[in-house]
Amino acid sequence: MTVRTRYAPSPTGDPHLGNIRTALFAWLLAKHNGGQFLLRIEDTDRQRFVEGAVEAQMETLRWLGIDWDEGPDKGGPHAPYTQSERLDIYQDHAGRLLASDWAYRCYCSSERLSEVRKAQQARKEPPRYDRHCRDLSAKDRAQREADGAPAVVRFKTPLDGETLTHDALRGEVPFANDTLDDFVILKSDGYPTYHLAAIVDDHLMEITHVLRGEEWISSLPRHVLIYQAFGWDPPVFAHVSRILGSDRAKLSKRHGAHAALTYREMGYLPEAIVNFLALLGWSLDDKTEIIDIDTLIGAFDIDRLLTNPAVFNAEKLEWMNGVYIRNLSPENLAERALPFLEGALGRPVDAQKLAQIAPLIKERIKTLKDVVEMAGFFFTEGPLDYEPELILGKKSFAGAPDRAAQALASVIAAVEALDDWNHEALEGAVRPLAEEMGVKAGELFAVIRVAVTGRTAAPPLFETMAVLGRDLSLERLSAARGLLA
Numbered sequence: 378m379t380v381r382t383r384y385a386p387s388p389t390g391d392p393h394l395g396n397i398r399t400a401l402f403a404w405l406l407a408k409h410n411g412g413q414f415l416l417r418i419e420d421t422d423r424q425r426f427v428e429g430a431v432e433a434q435m436e437t438l439r440w441l442g443i444d445w446d447e448g449p450d451k452g453g454p455h456a457p458y459t460q461s462e463r464l465d466i467y468q469d470h471a472g473r474l475l476a477s478d479w480a481y482r483c484y485c486s487s488e489r490l491s492e493v494r495k496a497q498q499a500r501k502e503p504p505r506y507d508r509h510c511r512d513l514s515a516k517d518r519a520q521r522e523a524d525g526a527p528a529v530v531r532f533k534t535p536l537d538g539e540t541l542t543h544d545a546l547r548g549e550v551p552f553a554n555d556t557l558d559d560f561v562i563l564k565s566d567g568y569p570t571y572h573l574a575a576i577v578d579d580h581l582m583e584i585t586h587v588l589r590g591e592e593w594i595s596s597l598p599r600h601v602l603i604y605q606a607f608g609w610d611p612p613v614f615a616h617v618s619r620i621l622g623s624d625r626a627k628l629s630k631r632h633g634a635h636a637a638l639t640y641r642e643m644g645y646l647p648e649a650i651v652n653f654l655a656l657l658g659w660s661l662d663d664k665t666e667i668i669d670i671d672t673l674i675g676a677f678d679i680d681r682l683l684t685n686p687a688v689f690n691a692e693k694l695e696w697m698n699g700v701y702i703r704n705l706s707p708e709n710l711a712e713r714a715l716p717f718l719e720g721a722l723g724r725p726v727d728a729q730k731l732a733q734i735a736p737l738i739k740e741r742i743k744t745l746k747d748v749v750e751m752a753g754f755f756f757t758e759g760p761l762d763y764e765p766e767l768i769l770g771k772k773s774f775a776g777a778p779d780r781a782a783q784a785l786a787s788v789i790a791a792v793e794a795l796d797d798w799n800h801e802a803l804e805g806a807v808r809p810l811a812e813e814m815g816v817k818a819g820e821l822f823a824v825i826r827v828a829v830t831g832r833t834a835a836p837p838l839f840e841t842m843a844v845l846g847r848d849l850s851l852e853r854l855s856a857a858r859g860l861l862a
Contacts, residue, residue, distance in 0.1 A: 380412030381585050384438075384445070385419045385575065388430030391636035392437045394689070395590065395620050395628070398654040402617060403588045404443045405655070405677035415582060416448030418459040419575065421568045437637045441647045442670065447582075455582040460574050467569035470577045470607070471530045471562055479606035480562060482528040483510040484521045505558035506531070530563035532572070532603065540598040545586075545615040546684050552598035560599055572596065576603045584612050588679070591616040615679050618658045621686045633691025644717060644746030649698040657687035667700055699743040707735035714748040718756065721749040726756055734844055737836035754830045755844060760856035761831035768827045768857055773816040781824055782861040784814055788825055789854050798847045800839035807839070828857030 384400035386392060407414040416438070418431055431449070438445065447453030457463055474480035483506075485493075494504040511533065513521075521528070535554045542550045562573035569577075579587060594616050604611040622632030635643070640650055648670065655673050656666065659682050668676075702710065711732035718726050731752065738751045754761060765778060774781040791806040807825070811818040822838050829842055829850055842850045 378585060380407055380410035381415065381583050382407045382412065382588065383415040383417050383579070383582065383584050384443075385417040385578075386434045387419045387422060387425070388427055388434065389422065389425040390427050390430055391638065392434050393636055394634055394654060394657075396434075397437060397441065397443075397637045398620070398657055399588055399590060399617060400438060400443055401441070401651060401654050402659065402677075402679075402682070403586070404445075405673055406586060406588065406679060408674045409677045412585075413446040414444075415453070415455075415584070416445040416458065417578060417582070418449055419571065420459060420461045421571070421574055423461075423568065433638060440638070440641055441651055443651075460569075460578070463574075463578070464567055464569075466581070467563065467574050467577060468567060471569070471573060474532065474562070474603075474606055475530065477606065478533065480530050480532050481511055481513075481559075482518065483531045483559075483561075484513075484526040484528045485509055506560075508559050511559060527565040529561045529565050531559040532562050532599070532606075534559050534599075534602060540601055542597045542601045543614065544594065544597070545613050545679055546682055547594075547616070550594070550597065554598075557598060557602075562603075572599050572603065576600050579612060580604075580607070580609050586613045586615065586679070588615045588617060591618055591684075613679075615682060617682055618684055619686045620657055620689050622689055625686070625688070628689050632689055633694075634689055644714075644744030644748075645694070645698050646701045646713070646745070649694070649701040652701075653694045653697050657689065658683050667697070695743050702742060702745070703739050705735075705739070707732045707739075710735040710739055714745045714752075717746050718748055718753065721753060722756060730755070730844075734836070737840050737844070741834075741836065750832075751836065754832065754835070755841075758849075760853055763827065763831045765860050767831075767833065768824055768861065770820070770823050770827075770833075772823075773820045774824055778861040782858050784810070784816075784821060784824060785828060785854055785858040785861070787814070788821075789851060789858065792842075792847075792854075793851065798843060800837070800843045803839040803842050824857075825854070829853045 382403035384403055386396055386400075404414045406412075416435070418434075420426055420431070435450070445451065447455065447458060449458045452458075471480065475482070485506075489509075490506070493507050493509075497504045510531070534557045537554055539551045539553050540557075542552065544550055560572055561570050563569050578584075597614060597616075601611055620628050622628050622634070624632075628634050637650075641647075651670060651673070652668055655668065659677070661668055661672070661676050661681075705713070711728050711734075714735075715726060715728055715731060718731065734752050734755055738748065742748060742751055769775050769778060769781055774784070787810050788807055791810060792803060795802050795806055807821070808818055811821040814821065823833065826835055826838050827833060829838075829845060835841060845853075
């Protein structure tokens with residue numbers, strides 16, 4: 378059997394991490410088995426349709442390297458892959474269910490349905506359709522049709538017995554049929570509901586495995602019944618666990634979760650996001666956390682998917698991103714960070730110079746966006762803008778601007794005399810000055826660091842000065858001395 382999986386998002390907004398994790402699992406399963414992964418757009422809910430949402434879904438998948446074999450932009454043997462372009466298919470299949478007495482037309486108005494729900498709630502009964510139109514006589518149906526009454530098509534759910542379903546992660550899950558309603562499969566405007574469209578498409582597109590969130594378990598008996606009504610074999614269903622916040626509540630922005638593409642804007646690497654998402658509900662073993670994509674594909678199996686809720690940990694994601702950043706070559710890190718730095722500075726940046734700086738900062742950044750703070754001063758001409766108090770710090774030079782100015786004068790004199798402007802020579806010239814001044818070397822270095830970078834935390838001081846060069850370093854040291862005078 379060729380494994381065929383799909384990701385079928387509804388274009389109702391920006392894709393979030395839960396959506397993309399499901400797509401990733403489906404993609405990994407297909408890749409692991411040498412199968413195909415499809416992208417299908419389920420846009421039949423026209424009231425919730427958001428312009429640009431389809432493009433956001435595709436852009437997110439592309440960014441993460443989750444490529445699809447068939448889809449709206451690529452075509453394929455089962456095109457079209459956008460549900461709003463397949464209405465005739467769903468209407469035909471609804472007609473088949475009507476003809477085989479697995480469905481019926483319902484003419485109840487929204488007002489009547491609302492009154493039924495209110496009465497059920499008053500009786501503390503679960504709200505559901507009361508099957509008013511299920512057994513209408515042929516004469517009554519003909520009259521409603523003649524009157525032009527709008528109608529939906531409802532599935533005729535068995536009234537007793539049970540529907541046995543199977544979930545690959547949970548085993549057999551039985552549902553009593555008398556707890557199910559006669560759900561709508563085709564709306565009065567000719568658009569299908571998810572229950573009909575997804576099942577018809579999955580069958581026609583030869584989907585073998587359906588991975589989706591566990592919130593769809595309650596719909597599983599409806600879908601199995603539709604498969605039975607058509608005489609089709611259902612695919613393997615696997616309902617993946619929920620993702621919760623650290624407080625075990627529903628995941629939200631307050632837990633550090635964002636729309637998927639927001640992480641790109643925040644400077645996260647796609648490979649770190651993929652690694653992180655893969656471990657939300659799946660594991661390679663009990664200890665491995667950094668897993669490259671080839672290993673993920675080679676090891677992925679739905680048997681290792683967990684049913685317990687996964688917990689989103691924003692700090693772990695940040696840590697993981699830092700690990701991936703440190704594993705980048707200087708050239709690769711510079712290439713990826715360049716857009717962030719250029720965007721912040723508003724002008725082009727020398728990529729070769731950034732690659733030269735990359736080894737100095739890669740241990741100190743957790744996202745690509747951190748490069749702006751950690752390396753922006755390398756690309757700023759002339760003295761920097763900061764308050765004098767930042768130079769003085771909180772230790773030996775605190776409240777003593779004259780002493781700090783004299784220290785900077787000594788540093789300037791010492792480094793000006795150097796023939797070689799490299800970090801070994803710079804440190805060799807400056808470190809002895811601390812002992813002469815009766816201060817710790819780190820305290821003197823802190824004054825110099827602010828003078829040449831404008832920051833209290835920066836890459837290694839003397840390597841930084843070497844990259845800045847003699848002229849710019851001396852210009853900034855002199856400006857700092859003047860600021861204290």
